[in-house]
Amino acid sequence: MIYQNPIVRGFYPDPSVCYANSKYYLVCSSMQYFPAVPLFESEDLLNWTQIGHCLTRTEQIALKNVNSSGGVFAPTIRFHDGRFYMTTTNSTTNQNFIVWTDNIYGEWSDPIFIDQNGIDPSLYFENEKSYFMSNGSDAEGISGIVQCEIDIATGEKRSPSKTVWQGSGGRYLEGPHLYKIKDYYYLLAAEGGTEYGHMVTYARSTSPYGPFEAYPNNPVLTNRNLGGFQIQGVGHGDLIEAPDGSYWLVHLGFRQTGQWTTFHHLGREVxxxxxxxxxxxxxxAGIDGTTPEYVNVPYAKEVQRFQNEYTFLNTDFEKEWCYLRHPLIENYTLCKNQITLNGSSNSLDDVASPTFIGLRQKEFCCRINCDIEIDHGEAGITLYMDENHHYDLALLKVPEGYQIIERICIGNIKSIEAQYSLGNSSRATLVIESNSQEYRFFVNSENQNILLGTGLTRYLSSEVAGGFTGVIIGLYAFDQDSTNTAKFTNFKCEYLHE
Known part of the structure; x- marks a missing residue:
């Protein structure tokens, strides 16, 4: 059966996968968003359902005033002796840690910190030993993939940290994972940086301690030389055995906005x-060492399922939706047919936690609409890349009544591009339409969509904004006096075909 990449769409980078109890489980990076580390479940590695997050309590992860693209980097999930383990890095505090659970649908433990530097930590279990590895440098100052043995219950090191492989020569060696398959230990990694030069490389050894011999034809998987090809940035993968015994790489990549337009704003995907x-x-790996859009999956029994419509009614606020950093939860009233937000003095431009709740944008072409009502202050829909790059369509209380504004924030350029007076009406229907190249902003008046303006998608891309995230479709409220109330109803995000 033919399947289409990506298999998890939108900003879900750095995937890691494990197998347990006849199902597959996948985690991804979440950076400054909370809850942290999205968690998915699948029966076939192809159709994934989000079942929660690994880090759901503020005491598990420090995110206060974390810059965009800081916070949670590159988790690894593993199953050992009846227990799930997830290890990750808080890149802002430079701490590697592990959490665990015996119930994949329940809460995870408090963090167990590991005294080893670097990022992108991983775990390997064998013969009652627990191996911990990350990229970084060892006690002798040798950089590369660093490994030690740990007590998995306490995080205490049982051996010194030692560099076991320095990669195949590409920059930014990261994302290590260790496996034992038949006669060899395979050390998988990523090199080249998580942009257009990204790639998957590996080495092998007859011992988990090395020495590791690099695959002679590294990189084993990359799209770095495919000019004019939509899928780019392929790398940072995890090796997994499928139900029929075949092996596959679950890895990140991104879709650029056009054949020759080298911008991407949906984030890194799975x-x-x-x-x-x-x-x-x-x-x-791949097709001649590259990742195609369409891949033949011989064992597949189910057709590929894509959700094309997202509403308050068919989503779970604790799963698909996210906040910026640690939210002031009393500002949110989340019901199945309405969200009520109490605005704070933290704006979308601040490195703080504004009153904001959002969904990842999953496709280039979409139509977003929502009814919004305010008493004063400001509330609206934001297309949010980071605090310095976002487009806002908002309902605003002004001295003469109410108005709709279209605002752009691109670096240090902050401009209200259009205004539309509502008179004394405190309620409006806001509409945003997008394709791969631009967003279009409307207000619905007397059953007609009135175009306020447009914004190019490239200015919300990683190539312009920098960082490692993707566009979040956010609902927000803001009030300098922290007293306004905004009601959001009839929200719908519908994905279309370009």
């Missing part, structure tokens, strides 16, 4: 590429 082991013990 892709699937086939792996083939050969008689000499080496493996190859």
């Amino acid at each position: 892709f699937l590429s086939p792996v083939e082991f050969h008689d000499n013990g080496w493996f190859t």
Whole structure:
């Protein structure tokens, strides 16, 4: 059966996957958003359902005043001896830690910190030993993939941290994972930086301590030389065995906005590429070492499912929705047919936690509409990349009544591009339409959509904004006096085909 990449769409970077109890589980980075580390479940590696997050309590992860693209980096999920473990980095505090759970649908433990530097931590279990690795440098100052043995219950190191591999020569060696498959230990990694030069590389050894011999034809998977190809930035993967015994790489990549427009704003997404082991013990990946949009999955029994419509009624506020950093939860009243937000003095431009709740944008082409009512202050829909790059369509109380504004924030350029008077009406229907190249902003008046203006998608892209996130479709409220109330109803985000 033919499947389409990406298999998890929108800002879900740095995927890691494990198998337990006849199902697959996947986690991704979440950066400055909370709850942290989205958690998915699948029966076939292809159709994924979000079942929660690993970090749901403020005491598990420090996110106060974390800059955009700081916070939670590159988690790894593993299952060992009946227990799930997730390890990740808080890149802002420079701490690696582990949490665990015996119930994948329940709460995870408080963090267990590991005294090893670097980012992108991973775990490997064998013969009552627990191995911990990250990228970084060892006690002798040698940089690369660093490994030690730990007490998995306490995080205490049982061996010194030692660099076991320095990669194949690409910059930014990261994302290590260790596996034992037949006669070899395979050390998988990413190199080249998580942009257009990204790639998957690996090495092998007969011992978990090395020495590791690099695959002669590294990189084993990359799209770095595919000019004019939509899928770019392929790298940072995790190796997994499918239900039929075949092997696959679950990895990140991104979709640029057009064949020759090298911008991406949906974030890094989750892709699937086939792996083939050969008689000499080496493996190859992808189609001639690249990740295609369409991939043949011989074991697949179910058709690929994409959700094309998101509303308050068919989403779970504790799963698909997210906040910026740690929210002041009393400012949010979340019901199945209405969200009520109490505005704070923290704006979308602040490195703080404004009153904001959002969904990841999953496709280029979409139509977003929502009814909004305020008493005073400001409330609206934001297309949010970070505190310095967002487009806002908002309902605003002004001395002469109410008005709709279209605002752009691009770096240090902050401009109200259009205004539309509502007179004394404190309620409005806001509409945003998008394709791969632009957003269009409307207010619905007398059943007609009145165009206020447009904004190019490229100015919300990683190439312009920098960082490692993607656009979040956010609902927000703001009031300098922290006293306004905004009601959001009839929200719908519908994905279309370009």
